[in-house]
Amino acid sequence: MRAMVVQEFGGTPEPAEMPVPAAGPGRIQIHLEAAGVNPYDRKLVDGLLRGRMPFDFPMIPGTDGAGIVTAVGEGVTDFAVGDRVVGKAVAAPLGHGTFAEYIAIPADSTVAKLPDTVGSIQAAALPTAGLAAQDLLDAAALVPSQVVLINGASGGVGSFLVQLAAAAEVQVIVTARPDDADRMIRLGADEVIDYTRGPVAEQVRAGRPDGVDVLFDLISAPPAFAALIPLVRPGGTAYSTTFATDEAALHDHGLKGGNLTSTGAAPELRRLLRRVAEGDLVVPIDATRPLTDAAQALTATGARGKTVLVI
Numbered sequence: 001m002r003a004m005v006v007q008e009f010g011g012t013p014e015p016a017e018m019p020v021p022a023a024g025p026g027r028i029q030i031h032l033e034a035a036g037v038n039p040y041d042r043k044l045v046d047g048l049l050r051g052r053m054p055f056d057f058p059m060i061p062g063t064d065g066a067g068i069v070t071a072v073g074e075g076v077t078d079f080a081v082g083d084r085v086v087g088k089a090v091a092a093p094l095g096h097g098t099f100a101e102y103i104a105i106p107a108d109s110t111v112a113k114l115p116d117t118v119g120s121i122q123a124a125a126l127p128t129a130g131l132a133a134q135d136l137l138d139a140a141a142l143v144p145s146q147v148v149l150i151n152g153a154s155g156g157v158g159s160f161l162v163q164l165a166a167a168a169e170v171q172v173i174v175t176a177r178p179d180d181a182d183r184m185i186r187l188g189a190d191e192v193i194d195y196t197r198g199p200v201a202e203q204v205r206a207g208r209p210d211g212v213d214v215l216f217d218l219i220s221a222p223p224a225f226a227a228l229i230p231l232v233r234p235g236g237t238a239y240s241t242t243f244a245t246d247e248a249a250l251h252d253h254g255l256k257g258g259n260l261t262s263t264g265a266a267p268e269l270r271r272l273l274r275r276v277a278e279g280d281l282v283v284p285i286d287a288t289r290p291l292t293d294a295a296q297a298l299t300a301t302g303a304r305g306k307t308v309l310v311i
Contacts, residue, residue, distance in 0.1 A: 001018055001019070001020045001100055001101040001102050001293065002017065002100065002101050002125065002311075003013065003015075003016055003017070003018040003060050003099060003100035003101065003216060003297075004016070004060065004061065004062075004291060004292070005018065005055060005058035005060050005061075005098070006045055006057075006058065006059045007059075008049035008052050008057065009045070009046060009050055010045065010046050010047065011045065012295050013045075013099065013294040013295045014295070015063060015292055015299065016058060016264075018058070018060065018100065020101075020102050021096060021102055021103060021104035021221055022071070022073075022104060022106060023071040023072055023073035023076075023104055024073045025073045025074040025075055026073055026074070026075050026076060026083075026106055026108070027071060027073045027076070027080050027104045027105060027106050028069050028071070028072050028073065028076055028104065028105060028107050029069070029070050029071035029072075029103070029104045030065065030067045030068065030069055030070065030085060030087070030102065030103050030104070030105070030230035030249070031067045031068050031069075031070045031074075031101065031102055032066070032067040032068070032098055032100065032103060032311045033066060033067040033068070033120040033124075033310070033311055034062070034065065034066050034120045034123070034124035034288075034308050034309065034310055035062045035064060035065045035066075035097075035098040035099055035124055035291070035304070035308065035309045035311060036064030036065070036098075036124040036125045036126070036127065036128065036129075036306055036307075036308055036309075037062075037063075037294075037297045037298060037307040037308065037309060038063055038064065038128045038129065038156065038268065039155075039170055040063060040128060040145075041061050041062055041063055041097070042061075042298045042299070044061065044063075044094065045059070045061050045298065049094065053092050053094055054092055054093035054094070055093055055094050055095045056093045056094070056095035056096065057083075058094060058095075059094070059095035059096060059097075060095060060096055060097045060098075060099055060100050060298050061097045061099050061271075061294065062069060062089065062097030062098030062099035062100070062294075062309075063088050063089060063090060063097060063098060063107045063110075063127070063128050063176050063296070064086070064089075064096075064125070064126070064128050065083065065086070065098030065103060065113065065124055066084075066086035066087075066120040066121075066123035066124040066125045066271050067084075067085070067184070067311075068083070068084055068085070069081055069084075069085055069121060070081040070102070070104070071083060071247035072107070073107075073310060074115055076107045078108075079107055079111075079113070080129060080280060083113050084093035084113065084114040084120070085111055085112065085113055085114060086111070086112060086114055086123035086124060086126060086127060086269070086273070087105055087109060087110055087111030087112065087127065087269075088105075088109065088110040088111070088127045088128065089103050089105050089163050090109070090110070090267040091105055091106055091109060092130075092233060097201065098124075098203040099101075099291060099294050099309060100118075100311075101311060102143040103144060103160075106169065106240075108266075109263070109266070110131075110265050110266050110269055111266060111269075112266050112269045112270045112273060114157070114251075115155060115273055115274070115276075115277035116271060117277050117278075118276050118277050121288060121308050121310065122276060122283040122285070123273070123276075123283075124169055124308050124309075125156070125283050125284070125305075125306035125308050126155075126269070126272060126273070126276065126283055127269055128159045128262070129155075129156030129157045129159075129160055129306060130156075130184065130281075130291050131262050131264030131268055131269060131271045131272070132158050132160075132241060132260075132262040132264070132271075133156045133161035133164055134160075134164065134264055134268050134271070134272060135159075135260060135262045135263060135268070136157075136161060136216050136241070136260060136293070137161065137164045137165065137168065139239060139257075139260055139266060140237050140239065140257070142165065142214065143170070143213075144168065144169035144170060145169070145170065145171070146170045146171070146173050146213040146214060147170065147171045147173065147208065147211075147212040148165050148170045148171065148173065148175045148212065148213065148214040148215075148216065149174075149175075149204060149212045149213070149214070149215050149216070149219060149228070149231065150162060150165065150172065150173070150175070150189075150216045150218070151174075151200060151215065151216065151217040151218060151219060151228060152175060152217065152218035152219030152220070153175060153176050153184060153218070154176045154177065154180050154184070154187070154303075154304050154305075155175035155218065155219075155241055155287070155303060155304075155305070156284065156303075156306040157218050157241065158174070158218050158284060159187060159304075159305045159306075160281070160284070161216060161218075161283060162174055162184060162187040162188050163187050163188050163281055164188050164281070165188070165216075166187070166188025166189070166190075167188070167280065169267060171190050171191075171211075171213075172188055172189045172190050172191075172217055173189070173190065173191045173192075173193060173204065173208070173212065174189045174191070174192055174193065174196070175192075175193045175194075175195045175200055176192050176194070177194070177195070177196065178192075178194045178196065180192075180304055182244070183193070183304060184235050187282065187284070189217075191207070194199055194201050199227070200227075201227050201228050201230065201231055201283075202226065204228075205231065206236065208231075210230060210233065211230075211231045211232060211233045211236075212231050212233065212236070213232070213233055213237070214232070214236060214237045214238070215228055215231065215232050215236070215238040215239070215257075216239050216241075217238070217239070217240045217241070217244065218242070218244070219242060220240065220242060220244050220245055220250070222244045222246070224244070225240055225242075225244035225245060226244075226246075229250070229255070231237045231251060232253075232255055234253075234254045235254060235255070236255055237254075237255060237256045237257045238250060238255050238256075238257040238258075239250045239257045239258065239259075239260045240258075240259050240260070240262055241259075242260045244259070245257070245258050245259045246250060283306070284304070284305030284306055285305055285306050285307075285308055286303045286304045287303070287307045287308075288307070288308050288309075288310050289304045289309055289310070290309065291309050291310070291311050293309065294309060297309060
């Protein structure tokens, strides 16, 4: 099968012919039509989990993918050949990802059937970013009329989170470039802070002297995250997806939250797919590229939403 592979940690994806993976007991084989690209994919290539999980080389990157089930292994009852599905390829050993024509993943992993109205390109952009946004929303337990600040709203996670927060009937403040402000408003933001104009904390404080109830920070290093903490009212909540939080210090300030690692699985993925099918959630696709553009897609910056590789 055609695939994009790296030969070592830190390598550049290059085309290669690889064996087609078999379904095997408890697994399903999927002929992929599209693969979502995530910052996490580049981190795995660079060795994020080196020494913590086994890897196979040549490594096929890619976490998210959508396509058609072409084989089912012994014991699989929830899926059948011909099912349209989307899922995450994160089973050990890593290195058998979605930047390829086929994957074989456990049937009980984060994989779900697609509603008829959801296409493969839409679906492939959903799992990692959409589940992270859903997990943040669930963890914060938002209450209508709260004021929520989303720092770094332009990417995949942020674009989903803006919509989910707006649907929760809270006031949504986001940070984004000025040329992305209109899109943020269309997704549900009430106010857009232009982070190029000066410190975000000062701009938010000028418009909201009483602060915010919830902070979702998707981009900051620890010093920048710490600068935003004084904006959060006592008893409020602050979450970082970049592990920028000193959780003990956060709790000492009387705030809930901390560093969040997404744990969303198949039930949450099905919930997101229903929202997409019903038109309540827009999948924010910034670009579609051929599979052979994987290297460029992994290193691209400034995306407004998700990049999807078409296989």
